[in-house]
Amino acid sequence: MNNHLLQQLSIHPLPPQAPVPFELLLLADPSRKMINGYLDRGMLYVATLQGEITGEYLLLPESQSTIAIKNIAVQPQWQGKGIGKSLLQHASLEAARLGYEYLQIGTGNSSVAQLYLYQRCGFDIKAIWRNYFTEHYPEAIYENGIQCRHMILLEKTLTA
Numbered sequence: 001m002n003n004h005l006l007q008q009l010s011i012h013p014l015p016p017q018a019p020v021p022f023e024l025l026l027l028a029d030p031s032r033k034m035i036n037g038y039l040d041r042g043m044l045y046v047a048t049l050q051g052e053i054t055g056e057y058l059l060l061p062e063s064q065s066t067i068a069i070k071n072i073a074v075q076p077q078w079q080g081k082g083i084g085k086s087l088l089q090h091a092s093l094e095a096a097r098l099g100y101e102y103l104q105i106g107t108g109n110s111s112v113a114q115l116y117l118y119q120r121c122g123f124d125i126k127a128i129w130r131n132y133f134t135e136h137y138p139e140a141i142y143e144n145g146i147q148c149r150h151m152i153l154l155e156k157t158l159t160a
């Protein structure tokens with residue numbers, strides 16, 4: 001995407017009466033049950049371009065000092081154009097504005113592109129929850145020919 005189009009991207013909280021773009025959240029998390037477990041406790045932000053929702057992220061407070069991006073996704077036709085990076089930058093600014101010190105994000109061991117993107121955006125690996133996906137998801141998940149078994153937790157220290 002060229003800078004001109006990215007400049008038109010608006011990222012803002014989902015308005016109270018607007019429907020949740022559930023299909024988009026399912027791109028990041030295949031379990032409706034898991035999504036329903038955090039949706040109501042989180043703050044959902046959407047990225048719009050000319051009125052169309054192109055992406056989203058959801059922030060969920062974990063403690064007084066830490067907030068996590070529990071779900072982040074960009075519509076397939078808009079992926080690879082810089083929107084994901086813009087959402088991560090926005091999430092960092094928003095988390096700092098809300099007074100948090102740390103921003104966390106978790107992804108599977110098989111999510112190679114996401115691990116690349118998150119580290120490029122300043123996140124560092126903090127922990128590995130072994131067998132998280134095999135224990136919490138009923139179906140086996142495969143990506144890039146690798147079984148998704150473990151959760152890699154990454155963290156970024158925010159500067160106010």
Ligand code: ACO
Nearest residue numbers: 027028070071072073074079080081082083084085113117
């Ligand atoms: N393979 C390799 N590199 C990639 C890929 C890919 N599939 N996708 C993005 N990248 C790279 C880009 O080249 C770019 O790198 P650069 O800055 O060095 O040029 C960088 O990652 C940023 O790319 P963006 O265009 O900003 O990313 P995008 O808009 O595609 O958003 C996202 C990334 C959110 C992961 C999107 O691809 C997506 O929605 N994927 C499906 C859902 C998903 O996996 N969500 C994350 C699950 S984990 C969680 O929700 C906490």
